[in-house]
Amino acid sequence: MISSTLRLVPVTPENFDAVCAVRIHPHQEHLVSPVVKSLAEAYAHGPTAWPRAVVDGDEVVGFVMAFLDIVWDPAADPEGRRSGLWRLNVSADHQGKGYGRFAVRAVLDELRRRGDARAYVTFHPGEGSPEPFYLGLGFRLTGELSGDQPVAALDLG
Template sequence: MELRTIDPRNYEAALELSVRPDQADLVAPVVKSLAEAYVYGEQAWPRLVYDDDQLVGFVMAFLDIPWTDPDDTDRRSGLWRLNIAAAQQGRGYGSFAVEAVCAEIRARGGTEAYVTYHAREGGPAAFYAKLGFRPTGEVVDGETVAVRALG
């Protein structure tokens, strides 16, 4: 498994990635993520997840962004998006992508990684808990906020 940058050779395939239909309300499509990556520039870190030469997913980190307000001094880094293709789920690609995001944040001097998710039945809460994320008690835009220490 490896992460690759998005470029003219692979962006169209990235746009075709889709999660299972029952997960569509949990994560934005890749096209929205790429638009946000453009708007946020250096604060967004979008990557594609490959297994050999097969595209299996998309992941995007946010790096040192103001948390709730553009003028906020509370700046955080973490997992912004995770889209693993419906047919590829359950094979470790999501865990690999999350660990890669955490490694990138750590390499940039970060000590914590954040994630937000919809806390509903069939949602990703158990997945993130298994990877060491713990709810902070915060809710942002209706999503649970969780944090993982990177030390």
Template structure:
């Protein structure tokens, strides 16, 4: 595997928009088009990237960087994490999701943070087992009906 992340550009946006997850997973994650619209609206706090294995597009991820979690109650609680993860239907089970989480963790560490947050649809059909296997722990919080998880990142050495 030769994995890399790339910014979304005019040259690759059409391929990004065609990326689809398995039909049974569509209820768990927004399509790439929705994520790109949100990235546009959120500006610098969104970090969308395409994931390639060699020349093959295998996934899309989007991180959120340094946003206020609950500004009315906890204005100092700023968080960064994985907002979206879409692995192509025919590319799942090959370590791409693990790579994506690691890449987001590296970017968060590079920006001086030590925790990676994410959310997932609860239930057996959701991706919770994947995140828990990677070391995420639930926080006891919910966000828009989704379970909130956090992964402590190893300090940069």
């Protein structure tokens, strides 16, 4: 059961080990990178990355990272900048309890606060893909690919 103290918090020296300890189901490992890789990417990409621990009470139950204002393909997208969901990891013991839905909605709220009109997400296709999860939250496929991953978008208005 999700508590009333569910929130996203920055990754800090105090919660770093707990955040890195978030482990998804083994059958999902081909679908999403581990948290430690996400934190390395956040470090490498600086202000473009927005990494957060998903915390329920005092317990870290997941990790989410947004990307902020990345340059897309100006030829294909005249606005040329996009923000959205980069990574979502919910601990295997806490999946199916609404934590992922909360984390995505919290990221969408942050993007709205920053003035973004649309949010984007990519995912690995195939068996076990999170595609139904994202489509269930209102994302719609754009027909674009980012590498070999489909791109989906959600209007934030």
